[in-house]
Every structure is written in structure tokens, then in C-alpha cells.
Amino acid sequence: MAGDNYTRITEFLLLGLSGKQEQEEVLFWLLLCMYLVTVIGNLLIISAISCDPHLHTPMYFFLANLSSVDICFSSTTVPKMLVNHVVRSKSISYTQCMTQIYFFIIFINMDGFLLSVMAYDRYVAICSPLHYTMIMRPKLCVLLVALSWVITNLHALLHTLLIVRLNFCSNNTVHHFFCDPYPILKLSCSDTFINELMAFTVGGLTSITPFSCITVSYVYIFSNVLKFPSLQGIRKALSTCGSHLTVVSFFYGAILGVYMHPSSSYSIQDMVSTVIFTLVTPLLNPFIYSLRNHDMKGPLRKLIIRRLDLSRF
Template structure:
């Protein structure tokens, strides 16, 4: 019984258990993390500082970038520590905290992507009422709903995990504390947890995904009615970046979560890397490389940063020379 009640920590198996893989993986994920932070931070600063980017689409994009920064920060720093540590442990409390915030920011990402799909639908299918439909208040309410629902969803799952007891085996075959691999270690019944994952959990993922599908079906129907090929290309280009991100995010999530708990394997860990790490890293590139306004905003921001750094350097040099 002491093994069932006194479990104070878990061991995160990680992406690989081979010692020779640890340092290369550390370097790889450190680079990915720095690129994610820098890329998403530049997106946020460009949107905040550029007047042309003050509209609902970029409002949601800046919040998506912020959620991506938080999302990866919940996971990657602990991964980096474990790559260089012999004891790849995480305390029971830290595990639940990581699970809680992972679920929060993961769901916020999902619902913001749905809100962006609605925004593109209104912009293409109802352009004359776009300003009134996607006003600041409505955008704020959509964001507030995303945050509130994600918090309650996460809290419910974490509280149900916290009521479980665990066996002597404390090895989580994953690189962070996700719900499914933690449930596999439980000695008590996980029936309620599994039912919740397959009902409320499935609904929380499918609701925004269905919203995205319906929005894009309506967008496709509207684009097909445009007579000119140029007009069709222009309309499609306004949502191609978002569609790319949605495909990456929901494709990998579907692969991991829409299967029985017992079949959780190394392939699921790799798929999880895509929606937890790579999607957040690629978002800034996808949106900036395929969006003219975003390119201009980033260009102006980088030029301003260069100018300010040059001015600071000149003042510092003049002070040294004067002294």
C-alpha cells in the first residue's frame, strides 16, 4: 500500500533513452525553443507596432503567438533539463501543474484557430458587414470564451487524475505529463477518466475543428462563385496560411488522441512533438512568409530595432571617446 500512496515523483522517459542521443536532442530542442520564442515575439511586436495590422485577424494571430510561447514553455524547459540529467524526474505536483497548463494553452490554441477561421469566413463571405460583425467586443468575447473554457476543461481533467492511485512503476513513457501516458500508470480504475477523454475531451477538440471545417466549406463555396481566376487566387491566399497551420495542428492531434489508451506508442510521442513544438515554431514563418502585410510589419519592426541598437551603440561610443 505504501507504493500506492507514497508516490512523490515520476520519471519522464523522454524521446530517447539512449545516452548518446541526449546532447544532440538538447541542442536541437534548445534551437527550436529559441526560434519559437524569437519568432512569436517578433510577430506580437510587429502586430502591436504596425497600424495596418490592427484588425481582428492579427488580433487573434498575436494571441495565438502568445499562447504558443506559453505552450512550448510549459514543455521544453523541463525537456532540456532532463536531456542533461541522469535522473529524469518530475515531482507529482509539478507533473499535475505541467498537465494543467499544457491542457489550458493547447485548448486556447485550438479555439483561437477556430476564431480565426470564423474571421476568414466573415471577411470572404460577408465582407460588407465584416467591421460590424468582427468588432472589438465580439473578438474580445471569443478570446475570453477560449481562455475560460480551456481553464475549466483542464481543471476537470487534472482533478480527476489527482484522485487516482499509482503503482510502483512511475515511468511515464513520454517527454512530458500528458493525460494518456499518466493514466496508464494508475492502479485504480481509470474508467471515468477514459470516458471523459473520449466524450468531453473529444468534444472540446472536435467543436473548434468542426467550426473550422464548416467555415472553410462556406469559404470554398464562395470562392468557387468568383468568376475570375485572379479573384479566386486572391481570396484563397487570405486563408492559405491559416489552413496550413490548422492541418498541422489538428492532423497530429487526431493521430494521438482518437485511439484507445492502451495503444499509446513511440509514434504518438513523435506526433505529439508536431502539435506541441513544431507547429508553434513554424507558425511565425507560415504567417510571415505568405502574408504581404505581415512581411511589411516585420520589416519595419526589424529596421526600428536596428536603428535603436545603432543609436545606442553610437551614444555609448561617443561617451567612451569623450571620457
């Protein structure tokens, strides 16, 4: 009955990014601006795709879903941190923390799955252009996104339930700005072997599988592109992949640096990488896809001009 000696904590304390009051003030305004730009930028992408019939294609259907997930991803962690700063509190309730973990796992994995689906879309478009419309049918696109949601929800539920079963004793201080699963595991006074095992098996599988799909897709893409007779054809083919590859590099580069080691070795320095894929990548996505994509520039320009015209009346 050793479990009876545990004092179940009801809240965690989030120390934030720096832990120093003067730095937190600067970070508050910086993160608030980043969050607003992230939400507005991704909403513009979604609106432009919805309003322009020319963008009602599989590629932009996946992009609209990615923008939606990026908004939710940032909204899972940033607002609570901003509210805590305003009310001069560092606490987050146990229930809120577990909820944050659940949605964090969903959206981080959805980003990976959507990036892999987009890589497959580019593979079909470049390697089988004559069969593209036949392969990438609307039903298949919806099925791929729906299947991704089912897998990520089940994955998040598994890890959240495994964390809920743990006991947390006197130490409830989290050296992070949100309830990241790894720092939370470090606080547990229970045996976390099963959590570690599931993180490396199931968690690793749901992370490596999309990354492998992306890698395989681009191996086939590059091998086919090199067979093109003209340099212009090669440039045109690669230009459609440039934005996607940039986002993939940012996202997976940061994730591999943080989560491809045991939670026991998780350090404060890993927060830098965490900030990149939770805040920087969702922020940069709208700019990467709009500035590097000629198809997006026109609809976005029209949408912004239309909004400005309406605001004058």
C-alpha cells in the same frame, strides 16, 4: 481499505524522446534551438502587430493571441526537459507533473479554439465583406477569446482533478518527454474508466467542436469563392486562407493521430506526432504567417531593422 496499501509516489521519471544518452545530447541542442526560435519568432509577430496600426484588425488580434499561446504551449513542456538534461536528472515532482498536465490541456485546446475563431473571421471577411466591420466588432473579438479561455480552463481543471484522484503505485516511469495525460493514465493502478469516459466525451467535444467550426467555415468559404467571376478574385480570396489552412493541417493532423484512440493503446510512436503539435507547429507558425502574408512582411522587416539599429548604439 485497500487504498491504504498504496505507496503514493512523489515524483515521475521522464525518459525523454529517445532514452539513449548519446541521442539525448543531440536532441538537447536541437530542441533548445527550436524553442528559442519559437519564442523569438512569435514575440516578433506579437511586436509587429502591436507596433503597426494597420495590423490592428480582428485577424491580427487573433494571430497575436495565437502567438502568445504558442509561446506558453512550448514553455509548458520544453524548459523542464532541457533543465533535466543539464542537471542529469529525469525526475519531475508529482506537483510539477500535475501542473504541467493542467497547462498542457489549456494551451492545446486554446490553439484549437483560436484556429476556429480565425476560420470564422475569414468566413465573415470573404462571405460577408460589406458587413465585416459591423460583425467583427472589437467587443465580439475580445468576447470570443475570453470565452475560449474560460472553456479551456474548466476543461483542464476537470481532467487534472480526475487524474489527481488516481493512485499511482510502484511504477513511475513515463515513456515521454513531458507529463502527457495518456502515458500518465497508463501508470495508474486505479480504475481509469471515468478518466477514459471524460476524455472521449468532454475531451472529444472540446476538440471536435473547434475542428467542426473550421470545416464548416471553409465549406462556406470555398462554395462562395467558386462563385467569383474572375480567377484573380479567387486567388486573392484563397491567399488569405492559405496560412491558416497550413497551420490547421499540421496541428489537427498530429492531434488526431495521437488522441483519437484509448490511452491503453498509446505507443512510443505517438511521440512523433506529439512533437509535431507541441514543438514543430508553434515553431512554424511565425514563418508560415510571415512568409505567406504580405501585410506581415513589411512591419516585421521594419521591426527587425529598428532592433538592429538600436543594438549598434
